[in-house]
Amino acid sequence: MIDFILNNQDISTDLPSGMTVLDFVRYHKNLKGTKIGCREGDCGACTVLVGTLKGDRVEYISMTSCLLALASVQGKHIVTVEGLNMEKLTPVQQAMVDESGTQCGFCTPGFVVSMSGCCLSNEKVDRPSAVKAIDGNICRCTGYRSIERAAIHVADQLAAKDLKDAIGWSVKNGFIPAYFNGIKARLQAVQPSNHQPTTSNGVTIAGGTDLYVQKHDTMHHSPVHSVFNDEELKGIRIEGDHCIIGGACTAADLMGSAEMERLLPALKAHLLLVSSTPIRNMGTVAGNFVNASPIGDLTAMFIALDSAITLKGAAGARSLKLKDLYKGYKQLDKSPDEILTSVRFSVPSKNTRFHFEKVSKRTYLDIASVNTAIRLEMNGDTIRESHVSAGGVAPIPKYLANTSAFLAGKPISRETVHSAIKVMNDEIAPISDVRGTADYKRLLLRQLFFAHFMELFPERFTLTELVA
Numbered sequence: 377m378i379d380f381i382l383n384n385q386d387i388s389t390d391l392p393s394g395m396t397v398l399d400f401v402r403y404h405k406n407l408k409g410t411k412i413g414c415r416e417g418d419c420g421a422c423t424v425l426v427g428t429l430k431g432d433r434v435e436y437i438s439m440t441s442c443l444l445a446l447a448s449v450q451g452k453h454i455v456t457v458e459g460l461n462m463e464k465l466t467p468v469q470q471a472m473v474d475e476s477g478t479q480c481g482f483c484t485p486g487f488v489v490s491m492s493g494c495c496l497s498n499e500k501v502d503r504p505s506a507v508k509a510i511d512g513n514i515c516r517c518t519g520y521r522s523i524e525r526a527a528i529h530v531a532d533q534l535a536a537k538d539l540k541d542a543i544g545w546s547v548k549n550g551f552i553p554a555y556f557n558g559i560k561a562r563l564q565a566v567q568p569s570n571h572q573p574t575t576s577n578g579v580t581i582a583g584g585t586d587l588y589v590q591k592h593d594t595m596h597h598s599p600v601h602s603v604f605n606d607e608e609l610k611g612i613r614i615e616g617d618h619c620i621i622g623g624a625c626t627a628a629d630l631m632g633s634a635e636m637e638r639l640l641p642a643l644k645a646h647l648l649l650v651s652s653t654p655i656r657n658m659g660t661v662a663g664n665f666v667n668a669s670p671i672g673d674l675t676a677m678f679i680a681l682d683s684a685i686t687l688k689g690a691a692g693a694r695s696l697k698l699k700d701l702y703k704g705y706k707q708l709d710k711s712p713d714e715i716l717t718s719v720r721f722s723v724p725s726k727n728t729r730f731h732f733e734k735v736s737k738r739t740y741l742d743i744a745s746v747n748t749a750i751r752l753e754m755n756g757d758t759i760r761e762s763h764v765s766a767g768g769v770a771p772i773p774k775y776l777a778n779t780s781a782f783l784a785g786k787p788i789s790r791e792t793v794h795s796a797i798k799v800m801n802d803e804i805a806p807i808s809d810v811r812g813t814a815d816y817k818r819l820l821l822r823q824l825f826f827a828h829f830m831e832l833f834p835e836r837f838t839l840t841e842l843v844a
């Protein structure tokens with residue numbers, strides 16, 4: 377059985393654990409406010425809030441229910457738009473009315489749920505963060521300005537929110553129904569999520585943001601083995617001179633980690649280029665690596681960090697470099713029973729430089745045409761050690777071994793960068809596809825390689841000097 381709370385109702389179900397929360401709420405609970413737009417995580421019409429008991433608080437984040445397995449919501453509180461409704465419109469719903477934020481109305485429940493997440497969060501909400509909260513929601517009618525005005529209106533009202541008791545404050549001020557006050561105690565009585573009774577012979581699933589897009593029909597009726605809430609695969613910690621990240625950490629976990637901010641200050645900005653808020657709340661590092669997409673953004677970043685992964689299976693645990701996981705298109709040095717439990721990389725020093733670049737058709741909520749990351753260890757003006765990755769230019773996420781080796785021992789100069797590009801061109805093999813021709817991808821990678829050096833050494837290069 378899978379036990380959780382849906383709005384104000386206790387749920388205990390033995391339906392297939394691979395069924396999505398979207399199908400469960402619509403077809404088994406007749407809650408039709410949660411809409412089906414794309415079933416691929418793109419439109420946000422199916423957004424729900426997922427509350428997790430953490431210490432003495434319930435923390436809520438948004439997720440797309442079309443990609444969320446029932447197996448992953450054991451011990452959680454799921455909130456659909458019906459769970460927010462009261463006799464009167466809530467201030468979020470009223471802001472949408474006042475600002476004319478709804479026309480056909482199809483997207484409206486998703487927007488309302490995403491904005492309501494701002495009320496429940498224990499973080500301070502300002503105008504930019506309220507607008508960011510709806511970055512995973514698409515509207516075909518309004519042109520967004522009216523919805524953004526509604527979000528800003530909500531942010532202004534939330535300025536007075538009590539950050540020590542966001543839920544109590546939101547109930548008192550009519551943002552959410554009173555039953556939310558009792559959810560913490562009710563969740564304490566439900567079996568914790570990391571002990572969920574999922575079968576271990578189903579397909580391994582984490583956030584589901586790749587699996588459901590690729591295999592929705594087969595997953596829907598099957599048991600799955602969810603590692604999404606497995607405590608052993610969570611957490612970001614420093615051990616000796618290494619940073620260790622649990623395989624089930626999400627992109628949002630990386631963005632919210634003070635440790636990661638300290639080690640790699642630019643990472644948060646790089647991660648903003650990855651998908652949208654609800655997808656970052658779900659998509660995990662292990663899912664990104666094992667999916668083996670040649671354009672996975674986290675994969676490119678962690679290959680360049682010269683990371684190693686730990687795999688655990690029936691034969692025990694072993695460790696290998698992330699770059700060596702990839703043997704051919706979607707072929708891995710990994711047996712089906714092995715779980716990727718963690719990834720680790722050496723803690724950057726003051727001589728480390730790290731950078732990531734990505735080109736996609738849209739800046740946000742789009743996968744890359746080409747991406748690349750670089751880690752340099754400097755000794756004064758000389759590159760002591762270098763690791764460069766590139767996506768979209770080979771059948772696998774590519775570690776540019778020759779380029780990396782070439783850069784080691786070279787001074788930072790225009791000559792070094794241009795010579796490295798020649799080496800790089802010989803070790804990539806892009807193909808023409810929907811994301812561009814092979815020549816275009818070569819050109820993109822060259823430009824992004826220039827960008828690495830412009831961003832990392834702004835005092836050394838101007839655009840014209842470097843590229844000319």
Ligand SMILES: Cc1cc2nc3c(=O)[nH]c(=O)nc-3n(C[C@H](O)[C@H](O)[C@H](O)COP(=O)(O)OP(=O)(O)OC[C@H]3O[C@@H](n4cnc5c(N)ncnc54)[C@H](O)[C@@H]3O)c2cc1C
Nearest residue numbers: 417582583584585586587651659660662663664666673716
């Ligand atoms: C709308 C949308 C936008 C996206 N945008 C981007 C983007 O900008 N950049 C990007 O890189 N990706 C993007 N993605 C892809 C996806 O979100 C990421 O690849 C994500 O990191 C996948 O993680 P997951 O936990 O959801 O994987 P899942 O779908 O749960 O799993 C993917 C694969 O990994 C396996 N797996 C998962 N965890 C483990 C584990 N611990 N051990 C062993 N195997 C495991 C699964 O069996 C499966 O084969 C996007 C996806 C969507 C839907």
Ligand code: FES
Nearest residue numbers: 413414415420442
């Ligand atoms: S239906 Fe479009 S994101 Fe879920």
Ligand code: FES
Nearest residue numbers: 479480515516517
């Ligand atoms: S109001 Fe029609 S899709 Fe947004």
